[in-house]
Amino acid sequence: MSVLIDGLQYANWSEKIFRQMREGRVDAVHVTITYHETFRETVLQIEHWNRWFEQFPDLIFQGRTAADVRLAQETGRTAIFFGSQNPSCMEDDIGLIEILHTLGLRFMQLTYNNQSLLASGCYEDDDTGLTRMGREVVAEMNRVGLVVDMSHSGERSTLEAIEHSSRPITISHANPSSWHKALRNKSDTVLKALAESGGMLGFSVYPHHLKDGSACTLQDYCDMVARTADLMGVHNIGIGTDLCQDQPDSIVEWMRVGRWTKRIDYGEGSAAEPGFPEMPSWFADNRDFGNIRAGLRTAGMDDAEVDAVMGGNWLRFFEQSFGAKRPVKNTSARAAE
Amino acid sequence: MSVLIDGLQYANWSEKIFRQMREGRVDAVHVTITYHETFRETVLQIEHWNRWFEQFPDLIFQGRTAADVRLAQETGRTAIFFGSQNPSCMEDDIGLIEILHTLGLRFMQLTYNNQSLLASGCYEDDDTGLTRMGREVVAEMNRVGLVVDMSHSGERSTLEAIEHSSRPITISHANPSSWHKALRNKSDTVLKALAESGGMLGFSVYPHHLKDGSACTLQDYCDMVARTADLMGVHNIGIGTDLCQDQPDSIVEWMRVGRWTKRIDYGEGSAAEPGFPEMPSWFADNRDFGNIRAGLRTAGMDDAEVDAVMGGNWLRFFEQSFGAKRPVKNTSARAAE
Numbered sequence: 001m002s003v004l005i006d007g008l009q010y011a012n013w014s015e016k017i018f019r020q021m022r023e024g025r026v027d028a029v030h031v032t033i034t035y036h037e038t039f040r041e042t043v044l045q046i047e048h049w050n051r052w053f054e055q056f057p058d059l060i061f062q063g064r065t066a067a068d069v070r071l072a073q074e075t076g077r078t079a080i081f082f083g084s085q086n087p088s089c090m091e092d093d094i095g096l097i098e099i100l101h102t103l104g105l106r107f108m109q110l111t112y113n114n115q116s117l118l119a120s121g122c123y124e125d126d127d128t129g130l131t132r133m134g135r136e137v138v139a140e141m142n143r144v145g146l147v148v149d150m151s152h153s154g155e156r157s158t159l160e161a162i163e164h165s166s167r168p169i170t171i172s173h174a175n176p177s178s179w180h181k182a183l184r185n186k187s188d189t190v191l192k193a194l195a196e197s198g199g200m201l202g203f204s205v206y207p208h209h210l211k212d213g214s215a216c217t218l219q220d221y222c223d224m225v226a227r228t229a230d231l232m233g234v235h236n237i238g239i240g241t242d243l244c245q246d247q248p249d250s251i252v253e254w255m256r257v258g259r260w261t262k263r264i265d266y267g268e269g270s271a272a273e274p275g276f277p278e279m280p281s282w283f284a285d286n287r288d289f290g291n292i293r294a295g296l297r298t299a300g301m302d303d304a305e306v307d308a309v310m311g312g313n314w315l316r317f318f319e320q321s322f323g324a325k326r327p328v329k330n331t332s333a334r335a336a337e
Numbered sequence: 338m339s340v341l342i343d344g345l346q347y348a349n350w351s352e353k354i355f356r357q358m359r360e361g362r363v364d365a366v367h368v369t370i371t372y373h374e375t376f377r378e379t380v381l382q383i384e385h386w387n388r389w390f391e392q393f394p395d396l397i398f399q400g401r402t403a404a405d406v407r408l409a410q411e412t413g414r415t416a417i418f419f420g421s422q423n424p425s426c427m428e429d430d431i432g433l434i435e436i437l438h439t440l441g442l443r444f445m446q447l448t449y450n451n452q453s454l455l456a457s458g459c460y461e462d463d464d465t466g467l468t469r470m471g472r473e474v475v476a477e478m479n480r481v482g483l484v485v486d487m488s489h490s491g492e493r494s495t496l497e498a499i500e501h502s503s504r505p506i507t508i509s510h511a512n513p514s515s516w517h518k519a520l521r522n523k524s525d526t527v528l529k530a531l532a533e534s535g536g537m538l539g540f541s542v543y544p545h546h547l548k549d550g551s552a553c554t555l556q557d558y559c560d561m562v563a564r565t566a567d568l569m570g571v572h573n574i575g576i577g578t579d580l581c582q583d584q585p586d587s588i589v590e591w592m593r594v595g596r597w598t599k600r601i602d603y604g605e606g607s608a609a610e611p612g613f614p615e616m617p618s619w620f621a622d623n624r625d626f627g628n629i630r631a632g633l634r635t636a637g638m639d640d641a642e643v644d645a646v647m648g649g650n651w652l653r654f655f656e657q658s659f660g661a662k663r664p665v666k667n668t669s670a671r672a673a674e
Contacts, residue, residue, distance in 0.1 A: 046436060098384075102441070
């Protein structure tokens with residue numbers, strides 16, 4: 001049975017949204033739990049999630065292994081996989097990589113727009129690639145099974161992460177810049193290198209990443225997916241909606257500004273449009289994945305290809321990515337991975 | 338095949354000690370990883386252990402479930418189970434209980450000699466029992482599978498913990514005060530209540546808990562164990578050596594003083610004997626469990642009883658204690674517990 005997986009969401013989580021996930025039969029979602037938060041602040045976010053898991057055990061549970069996607073499907077729930085959009089959660093301490101993985105973190109971006117201790121963000125003037133610490137941390141992420149996500153990184157940093165990482169990486173939410181030029185979208189060079197290394201691209205539905213923004217049509221979007229399948233192969237692409245449902249605009253300010261500046265930075269927005277942009281009419285929430293599925297068929301993909309894009313590819317990637325590098329004869333919990 | 342489990346150690350860990358564990362065929366040890374440390378400082382201790390697990394995978398690994406004891410035995414290694422001797426690691430945040438359990442914490446003392454946010458320590462003048470927060474935290478520990486350890490708590494607090502806890506608790510390292518009167522040893526009232534609730538006592542070999550201190554004879558110790566078996570039943574007792582091998586005296590000062598006073602507090606020691614006491618000749622390190630085994634036989638226990646005391650009882654207790662209260666249809670990792 002085909003699976004439905006979203007490669008990135010950052011909603012203002014609520015029972016309503018968890019129920020919409022069920023209505024939309026979403027089997028698994030990679031959710032952002034932290035941006036600029038320190039380790040301790042990130043743990044507070046996990047505590048929030050633990051409360052939701054305890055409160056809504058019939059709707060959601062924490063995903064740790066690829067097998068949890070199938071478990072979610074079998075039990076009619078959505079598996080929630082944790083990710084971070086910045087390495088702030090690991091502070092300056094490589095030992096926190098394994099700690100965060102034990103707590104369930106499965107994705108970590110090396111940068112969020114700006115320079116980090118590890119790499120350069122896509123908004124910096126100069127991209128100096130992976131830092132000394134960046135190379136160490138990528139190796140440690142490879143060891144424990146924490147996926148490198150370069151969605152918000154610069155071109156050189158992304159190419160070096162693909163090259164340096166011994167396991168496939170992801171760009172969980174972005175689109176080809178050949179379709180819509182934006183600092184956050186990716187060149188064909190990056191996309192080809194990503195695909196050749198076995199990595200995964202998640203196509204974003206966030207309006208700033210779309211041609212014509214909020215007015216982008218479903219067919220334009222799905223045609224773009226089909227063309228990218230020709231470029232990257234149909235097995236290295238999935239959906240990563242970047243759905244930020246029900247978030248107040250104060251959140252997009254935190255995402256952009258964190259604690260790194262005292263001024264306002266509009267990021268992909270502008271003084272005229274400082275808040276979250278309106279989502280396209282064909283994707284408002286988790287109940288709308290059927291629209292994308294239908295659009296991909298209209299764009300010429302067959303059922304098997306659509307199944308792969310809507311979740312099958314992410315599932316294979318999860319299977320390859322979340323376990324320790326060499327199956328260590330370690331603990332029974334690890335062995336399960 | 339019988340198992341050998343030590344219910345508490347706090348050594349200055351090293352490859353030497355890990356090898357001695359193997360020489361002594363110790364299948365599992367509950368190790369103290371933290372006393373007065375905050376959550377973040379406790380995570381640093383776990384990071385240290387992660388380095389040891391990575392460095393010595395043929396000697397030790399992190400134990401998370403009772404099944405890991407058998408895995409250790411089958412693979413010729415020692416399973417290390419984490420514990421805290423004070424609730425400092427959870428700070429004032431009940432959400433950290435589940436986080437710490439996810440990181441592998443399996444035992445937590447509600448107090449270390451002093452009053453805590455949760456209960457009264459055995460050195461306080463007045464024992465006011467479980468606090469409001471203490472009752473909440475015990476219920477949360479019950480829910481996730483984190484064992485309540487009252488080794489350093491006062492009498493009333495201990496009795497209330499036994500009463501309030503919906504799962505059996507432990508006194509992991511102490512002896513009967515009827516044998517040797519010490520603030521840290523336990524009354525027959527406490528020991529009987531512990532046994533009736535299915536809890537476990539681990540007999541300490543720490544000299545301050547022994548009749549005649551460092552000069553205590555093996556047979557005196559083993560006769561005391563046999564008499565306590567008559568009081569508590571042979572299935573609610575085990576060994577909890579409290580071995581503090583190779584620790585510098587600065588550590589016993591940290592254990593006693595933490596950051597709660599600027600003066601020296603000698604705890605069980607004195608100005609004349611401020612440091613760690615010398616261990617009895619018959620138990621210097623992990624290679625000496627055979628002496629206790631032989632002593633228990635001489636004290637009149639049969640082989641099955643000795644097997645139970647040397648590890649079988651702890652194993653049963655681990656099986657009952659480390660999983661979530663109701664097997665939640667949660668994640669595959671949890672299901673393994």
